[in-house]
Amino acid sequence: MAKVCHSCGKGPAFGQSRSHSMVATKRRFNANLQKVRIMVGPAPRRVNVCTRCLKAGKVTKAL
DSSP states (O other): OOSOOTTTOOOOEEEEEEOTTOOEEEEEEOOOEEEEEEEETTEEEEEEEEHHHHHHTOSOBOO
């Protein structure tokens, strides 16, 4: 499963780590995704949702 938010589509961002000598190595900034049960249509599903969407109330958790 991809590291992508089900609600907003936010995924990993890419950049570089810089050492003391300023040598650049590629790195990945992962989104803060949580696996939650939400209502998708008539049935609940367990999907990855970012914490920003959870805090904003963009998804409703299933009981």
